[in-house]
């Protein structure tokens with residue numbers, strides 16, 4: 001497969017630009033051969049091998065902010081589209097491939113310094129190439145008393161992950177990775193360096209202590225967008241808790257899910273628990289095929305309430321469960337678990353409780369490997385285990401997938417919304433004649449503490465025919481959820497315009513505003529054109 | 545960036561032997577002799593074939609590391625720094641997921657999957673091999689047959705310089721998924 005040229009750029013100009021990139025950062029760090037550039041191919045691409053696959057034209061790997069500035073200036077001169085990545089592991093959301101085919105990847109992997117980890121003020125300041133593993137190992141090796149909130153898999157980077165609104169698994173404020181950042185340094189499309197928050201004060205020693213600075217906050221403009229290349233970012237960290245404890249609540253009655261949701265939300269919003277993990281003993285584990293006994297229940301379509309109740313009586317399994325996680329001194333975690341049980345027992349008299357595990361933190365290095373998931377992730381220990389858990393999956397049995405495109409609908413924290421969304425997903429899969437793990441016992445994921453995610457993983461393949469079907473399925477899910485008023489928090493370039501099109505209030509006033517900003521900030525449209533539907537004026541094909 | 549240089553380096557450690565046809569001879573003393581030609585042989589210690597693969601490297605004093613699925617500790621605590629310092633090939637016999645992860649990680653040090661042979665045991669235990677890589681590998685792969693014991697043969701194959709060449713086909717050939725009802729292992733070479 002030949003590498004594409006950047007759109008609207010002549011071969012001669014492209015050659016000149018590559019020559020200037022080479023002069024700026026060294027030939028070793030300008031990648032132009034097919035086998036080098038194809039390393040940035042999205043392994044999970046839903047357009048694999050098709051004309052619309054987002055293939056880069058070249059890649060550059062600068063080592064410093066100054067080199068990033070030089071690259072941006074050269075790109076402006078030749079109107080070359082750039083696409084910046086930090087660690088570039090955004091699998092399911094585009095991997096390391098650009099939104100616009102023919103863009104030049106700016107791979108920031110060489111900018112990999114941990115600039116500060118402060119265990120007294122609880123923050124870190126890092127460059128884009130620092131992975132969660134790097135930061136974790138640094139904290140552990142230096143015995144620093146802070147805990148990371150990590151996403152799965154751990155090979156991503158705090159900067160890349162948070163700039164795509166990535167999420168983790170501990171306490172609410174830290175699970176929101178962009179929300180827990182404090183201060184960034186950005187190279188703009190004109191090649192200027194700006195610092196946000198307190199960082200705009202020269203020689204400040206309080207950059208990671210106050211995030212707003214004075215005047216309008218612009219940080220949000222640099223996430224899921226194309227307004228700048230972020231070269232440093234600060235993150236607030238949780239002080240290392242003294243201990244971790246978990247316990248499980250089991251709820252027999254289907255109808256008590258709302259009461260459970262309310263109690264969990266109370267605990268979560270009062271900062272008494274970390275990430276709640278919902279489950280359904282009667283319905284099976286999340287993202288796994290339903291237990292065999294559920295087959296007859298689902299045989300004639302979505303069951304009635306009576307059928308569900310009968311099913312629960314015969315299987316004698318609890319309808320719902322939630323694992324609550326507590327972090328802090330032993331006295332407080334035990335007291336919080338007691339308080340949670342007391343409140344739950346009052347709200348749901350038939351609820352029962354199981355004490356889980358308790359251990360002091362940090363986990364000694366030699367004990368880490370004995371810690372099972374999801375607890376390992378819940379105490380901030382990065383791994384790649386998620387691949388080993390999810391990739392031998394009965395759902396993919398006969399015909400293993402090559403990847404997946406995740407669709408996460410964000411719904412209100414109510415039982416009604418969760419059931420309705422699960423039903424919507426189920427119906428869409430049935431329209432396509434595909435098996436689905438959505439059933440009346442489907443449970444939400446609470447990544448962002450104030451909303452629920454009802455999730456599905458749409459398979460991707462090396463096979464264009466199967467991919468076409470997956471694309472149609474994905475698109476239908478986006479549309480149906482959009483009609484219902486539910487959006488998706490994040491998606492791959494293949495669906496970004498479609499997802500953004502659902503945020504259309506007042507004739508897409510929000511997108512039009514973002515486009516005006518784009519025109520002013522990046523008049524040549526060189527930075528990540530098309531990301532999240534924001535196209536430069538000369539490529540704005542999405543609207544009249 | 546092209547790997548002719550690294551190939552030659554790897555090539556210099558051994559001699560051309562039709563290993564698949566004559567595995568016993570392939571373990572001869574001149575093969576695998578120079579531990580500087582290879583950064584690491586990686587094997588998943590959960591699988592007998594991978595253990596056999598490793599034993600060949602170990603018996604020659606070659607740098608060998610066992611994993612149990614997750615390659616993170618190996619990569620972040622060891623290989624990445626070494627390969628950044630000196631880019632030498634790594635080879636392995638693992639499951640597909642481990643290769644997938646290493647392939648993605650290898651980009652950070654400018655290395656690529658050059659060849660792979662996927663070994664699939666179906667439910668009845670029958671074994672098939674699918675070769676993706678330099679053309680010389682295809683012939684060697686066909687000679688692997690359906691007998692177990694391919695781990696040792698692969699160890700020899702991976703050090704045979706005549707079988708190496710450049711191939712783009714093996715790059716990002718599959719995702720990390722495997723069928724639950726089949727055992728899917730893969731021998732690979734990253735340079």
Ligand SMILES: Cc1cc2nc3c(=O)[nH]c(=O)nc-3n(C[C@H](O)[C@H](O)[C@H](O)COP(=O)(O)OP(=O)(O)OC[C@H]3O[C@@H](n4cnc5c(N)ncnc54)[C@H](O)[C@@H]3O)c2cc1C
Nearest residue numbers: 085086087088089090151152156157160161166167229230
């Ligand atoms: C099995 C599986 C489980 C997953 N689980 C999770 C999970 O629990 N939580 C989660 O959040 N994700 C999850 N992911 C998705 C993804 O793997 C992670 O979010 C990963 O951290 C993203 O890759 P990265 O950190 O390398 O970011 P990158 O790929 O480097 O960046 C992501 C995007 O942000 C932009 N960007 C990056 N750096 C810059 C910069 N310096 N300046 C401007 N723009 C930039 C680019 O558009 C880039 O494409 C999962 C994926 C898989 C396959």
